[in-house]
Amino acid sequence: xxxxxxxxxxxxxxxxxxxxxxxxxxxxxxxxxxxxxxxxxxxxxxxxxxxxxxxxxxxxxxxxxxxxxxxxxxxxxxxxxxxxxxxxxxxxxxxxxxxxxxxxxxxxxxxxxxxxxxxxxxxxxxxxxxxxxxxxxxxxxxxxxxxxxxxxxxxxxxxxxxxxxxxxxxxxxxxxxxxxxxxxxxxxxxxxxxxxxxxxxxxxxxxxxxxxxxxxxxxxxxxxxxxxxxxxxxxxxxxxxxxxxxxxxxxxxxxxxxxxxxxxxxxxxxxxxxxxxxxxxxxxxxxxxxxxxxxxxxxxxxxxxxxxxxxxxxxxxxxx
Numbered sequence: 001x002x003x004x005x006x007x008x009x010x011x012x013x014x015x016x017x018x019x020x021x022x023x024x025x026x027x028x029x030x031x032x033x034x035x036x037x038x039x040x041x042x043x044x045x046x047x048x049x050x051x052x053x054x055x056x057x058x059x060x061x062x063x064x065x066x067x068x069x070x071x072x073x074x075x076x077x078x079x080x081x082x083x084x085x086x087x088x089x090x091x092x093x094x095x096x097x098x099x100x101x102x103x104x105x106x107x108x109x110x111x112x113x114x115x116x117x118x119x120x121x122x123x124x125x126x127x128x129x130x131x132x133x134x135x136x137x138x139x140x141x142x143x144x145x146x147x148x149x150x151x152x153x154x155x156x157x158x159x160x161x162x163x164x165x166x167x168x169x170x171x172x173x174x175x176x177x178x179x180x181x182x183x184x185x186x187x188x189x190x191x192x193x194x195x196x197x198x199x200x201x202x203x204x205x206x207x208x209x210x211x212x213x214x215x216x217x218x219x220x221x222x223x224x225x226x227x228x229x230x231x232x233x234x235x236x237x238x239x240x241x242x243x244x245x246x247x248x249x250x251x252x253x254x255x256x257x258x259x260x261x262x263x264x265x266x267x268x269x270x271x272x273x274x275x276x277x278x279x280x281x282x283x284x285x286x287x288x289x290x291x292x293x294x295x296x297x298x299x300x301x302x303x304x305x306x307x308x309x310x311x312x313x314x315x316x317x318x319x320x
Contacts, residue, residue, distance in 0.1 A: 004197035011190030012217040015052035018183025019221050023048035025176030028168045047252075049225055050245050052218035054253045055188035060210075061260040068195055069257050070119075070132075070265060071210020072218060074272045077112070077246045078211075079219045081279040082307035087223065088230035088238045089300025096239050096294065099154070101287045104243045107147065109284065111250040112277040114143065119265045119273060130265035137258030144251035151244075191217065207266045208314055239295075246280070268317065275310055282306070 026048075053076055060069040088094060118136045121127045168176065191214060199209045222245050226238040257263060286299050 004194045004201065006194075007190045008194030008198065008213065008217070011187040011192075011194060012052075012220065014183040014187025015055065015191065015218065016220050016224075018180045018187055019048050019051045020180070021176045021183065022051060022180030024166065025168070025173045025180060028166065028173040028176070029170070031167050032170065032173070047248065049221040049241060050248045050253065051184055052188070052221060053249055054256065055184045056191050056214060056218055057253050057257040058260065059188045059192045061257040061263065063192060064261065065192060065196060065206055066261075066263040067206035067266050068192060068210040068214060069254075069263055070269055071207045071272070072214045073249045073254050073257075074115075074269065074276050075211035075215025076219045076222075077249055078272075078276045078279050078310065079215050079307070080222050080242045080246055081276075081283055082303040082310070083216075084219065084223045084226050084242050085239065085283065085295060086300040086303030086307065088226045089295040089303070090297055091227060091230045092233070093291075093297060094230065094239055094295040094300075096287060098293060100239060100243065101284070101293055104240070104247075105280070105284050105287075107150075108243050108246045109277070109280050111143070111247045112273065112280050114140070115250050115254070116270070116273050116277060120270060121265075123270075130267075130269075132254070132258045132263040132265065134259055134262055137255045140251050140255030140258065144248070144255060147247055147251060205266070207268065207272075208317070211272060211314060212311065279303075279306070 053072060056072055057069045060066070060072065085094065117124065118132060118139070119130055121130045195209045195214050196206060198204070198213070199206045222241055225241050229238040229241065282303070283295075286295055287293050290296050290299065
């Protein structure tokens with residue numbers, strides 16, 4: 001059992017480090033090819049923080065560990081909203097742009113609603129079980145293509161990112177890319193294998209492991225990025241990173257996972273998706289409570305308390 005925890009921790013470390021190397025190498029090559037800083041920020045950097053979720057889900061789907069794949073996405077999104085934003089807001093109140101409040105947060109609500117609908121075949125169609133099919137995976141990818149088009153359209157109206165990209169030699173950039181991809185692949189394999197072994201050893205469901213340990217581990221890049229951005233005063237990055245990551249997780253990561261293999265939905269997953277939806281709606285509502293369009297410190301603390309209550313509920317579910 002101790003070895004399983006070791007593989008899990010090492011896997012998370014490789015995922016975080018690999019994502020950083022991949023972003024550095026790809027960003028350097030993109031700058032050498034004349035790609036603007038803004039496009040790099042919206043694509044390479046933004047998607048880089050979601051690479052751990054993508055890699056873990058690819059392995060989980062390929063190996064038939066559907067509960068880990070679903071739990072990772074739903075749990076990561078809930079963690080991002082309640083913990084990542086909660087911790088960031090405790091450091092410094094997060095002022096949110098009007099566009100984020102009225103367009104991007106509602107898009108995150110839409111993503112969760114879409115997941116809630118396609119994951120409830122039994123309740124909607126009356127069939128025996130809930131399954132995310134490949135056709136629904138194509139629908140999710142289609143939504144992601146629309147979101148990507150919207151993101152690029154918005155990019156033309158905004159100032160480019162101010163943080164300069166470090167440019168390496170072509171050989172060094174290629175080394176970072178290869179090392180990043182290799183670390184992501186190896187780390188993702190270790191995380192999935194370790195999580196399955198831990199769930200089996202303790203008699204836990206893979207869904208609970210996916211919703212907690214795996215989800216928190218794959219959300220470490222978002223946590224680090226948002227907290228650092230908040231402390232530096234870049235609150236738009238802190239909020240946008242979380243909202244964009246959650247949309248990416250549902251439309252792109254879950255879409256790709258479903259194309260690899262149809263994913264059976266655990267019976268309890270509906271409740272967890274509803275929690276994720278409630279957390280997204282809570283973010284929207286807090287924009288109009290207290291100081292308008294700002295997540296204050298007390299609201300960040302309330303988000304953290306809500307996550308603690310959710311985890312307590314998951315633990316109670318185990319003992320039921």
